[in-house]
Amino acid sequence: MIDNVVLVGPMGAGKSTIGRLLAARLAFHFYDTDSVIEERTGADIPWIFDVEGEEGFRARESAVLGELVHSSGAVIATGGGIIMREVNREMLSQAGAVVYLTASIDQLVERTCKDKKRPLLQVADPRAKIIELIKLRDPLYREVATCVVETDGRSPRFVVQHIA
């Protein structure tokens, strides 16, 4: 019996959308680490990055993950950088089934280009930044993943059905 399903993957992979639908499908609770961080802080992620820097955000992220991994019957959507800290990777591998959602660079760019809520992508060339992050992070997502699920050209409902 799997306790939790944790979704990891890059910004724009669809972790929150798919996580919400998957939780409804499995009758699990749904948590999104970014939303929990924002609720606890009373501020949004751009504000946290501005005032506390990425390190401040990462500390909050580890604290929230540390709480959520004690859940039972939860789908947990995580921020794209959660796998950067070793302590997080250890927590993730004990939390339940870890699903790595992947998408092509084109899809990731398309899904993230319209909003301003991701501080790491507020740069002159967001596409180059996405490529750089994927290079660095893909091996780490794979290190913690129980399975890898491609999302390109697939509807959220299809992906949910596949995971379930």
Ligand code: S3P
């Ligand atoms: C980040 C991804 C974001 C959020 C923060 C940092 C990252 O979450 O945690 O902006 O380092 O990739 P999403 O993956 O949900 O966009």
